[in-house]
Amino acid sequence: MSVFGTNPRPIRAVIYGVGEMGSIVTRLLLDRGVEIVGAIGRSETKVGRDLGIVAGIERPLGVTVEANAKAVLGRDADIAVVCVGSYLETMLPHFMTCLEAGVNVVTIEEETVFPWTSAPEQAEMLDAAAKAHGVTLAASGAQDVFWLNLVTTLMGASHRIERVVGRSVWNVDDYGPEVANHLRIGMPRAEFEDYVAESGWPEFVARQTLEAMVARLGLTVERVTSTVSPIVLDTPIACRALGKDVPPDALIGTVDTTVLTTAEGPTFEFSMEGRIHREGETDSNKWQVFGEPDLHLRNDRVPTRFITCSTVVNRIPDVIDAPPGLMSLDKLGPPGYQHEMTTR
């Protein structure tokens, strides 16, 4: 919802979740002149302490991390920047608390990019709550710039699209042991294959980005399938995140691939390769649009964690300005650098 006023004024934000990402966001907001009017956390080690100290800014900000979200959200904030979890199911109550307090939400939670098919009931509930309170909920992050909007912009040069293929590579070692263990880093290949065959493997969050892409293009989803495959080396490699070596033929990462077919014909594939980088390797993002003509796009040296936070911060004025409701990424305009981080 647009915030009307005689003059633009600094945006007032609440940090909702003061983990690693929330801490980066805190620093970025301060740099950009956003007024931080509150911080919400739940860990005993954080609640009651100054946000500046918790977020590693090394100076007090006069903002105390509090556990009572409702009280914090009542302080006339324009927006809550929510950095808590990756799936909508766990995030639903947090989002509802913000929306019911009449506060816009921008989040790095990845399912909200396009939740209409993977979590339709939650999506409808959030959309209704946002509309009822005249505010907007939207997700952003790496996928906003690197997986969706760079690609749809590139397709502005397409005459005919047959197949869109993306591949994003990120370094498992940039994250903690939790992420490395989640990807089964170090597990022998055969054991991993048995595990997946027996227990399945969670669908990863590319689905939402591909669905947002197809919605933006005005095409109709026919089928979505996901697969996972292990990445192994024939020599040992050190894993920083786990603090140990991974032996040959054990997992140094996984490739998650999602394939989406459309009723109109074009297919969309996206592979996410999370792996231990070898010396000199960097995070990258690569897209190919096959058709007439073939088009190619590549980003190297992508600082994935940082740009997740900086993209969310740039989205703040867009989300404040957007119509009320759950704005999946297909509905938001293009991301861009915000020179003025004020109300419009």
Next chain:
Amino acid sequence: MSVFGTNPRPIRAVIYGVGEMGSIVTRLLLDRGVEIVGAIGRSETKVGRDLGIVAGIERPLGVTVEANAKAVLGRDADIAVVCVGSYLETMLPHFMTCLEAGVNVVTIEEETVFPWTSAPEQAEMLDAAAKAHGVTLAASGAQDVFWLNLVTTLMGASHRIERVVGRSVWNVDDYGPEVANHLRIGMPRAEFEDYVAESGWPEFVARQTLEAMVARLGLTVERVTSTVSPIVLDTPIACRALGKDVPPDALIGTVDTTVLTTAEGPTFEFSMEGRIHREGETDSNKWQVFGEPDLHLRNDRVPTRFITCSTVVNRIPDVIDAPPGLMSLDKLGPPGYQHEMTTR
């Protein structure tokens, strides 16, 4: 201007200029189901002949190339696709004829991308005429996707921008002898340097793209400077466009560089390298955004001529829908693939 109707219907277009680019556009429009209601040309070898034959489609389309633009534009067209020249001065009367006939214009003419500072009087005149007749004039082409919108989208991940540097490489041999001679291909390096020192060198069309970029970012242009430098090899190379070899130390191309500084600090540089490609070299587009963080974007194997035409075609529904006036590229939304080429 939006074309209102009960149902979307095919767009009705006029081809204005049936040279090489207009011919490609003709084929693309037919593929996309656009109704071609007229074609305007001036060459004696084209006027009076069927557009399909003139454009190399190899079948008659029942549309005759005519010299009387006014008469053709009177046939209830939604849009004229104008592929005639590269500078606004020569294009002004053609654009005015379209606008005064109440027909929207999309063009590959490059100055119209952002003509407000390089041709302010013509820009104001065209803007006024478009508004008076309730139609829109806009330019598109390679710069729309590859030089402007991919880069502004990438900057959606920027926290702080210090310097933006772009480089686009294109093959002189993909064009005719006119273009090769314009770039002084084959001229000895010393002679070229003397020539530029004495006669100067025309500012190339990157200026407009950089100005559109800076306008989109909300920054203020301080100074724009352009330079040209020769490209030479130490071995001979065949020039297809001229049908002869270029000796060592003679021009195989030029690098045109435009540097734009802003009052707010960030600088913007764009170099356009037009050269004879060696075996295996392809057209490319590369941008680097230096700041926090550094961001990188690269497109290889860019079919520059084709995507100039396909991008303009994808822009047709946007231009028909846009508010009346001269819409420089900073004001148009992001380019995208148009699955339905109908009125909206």
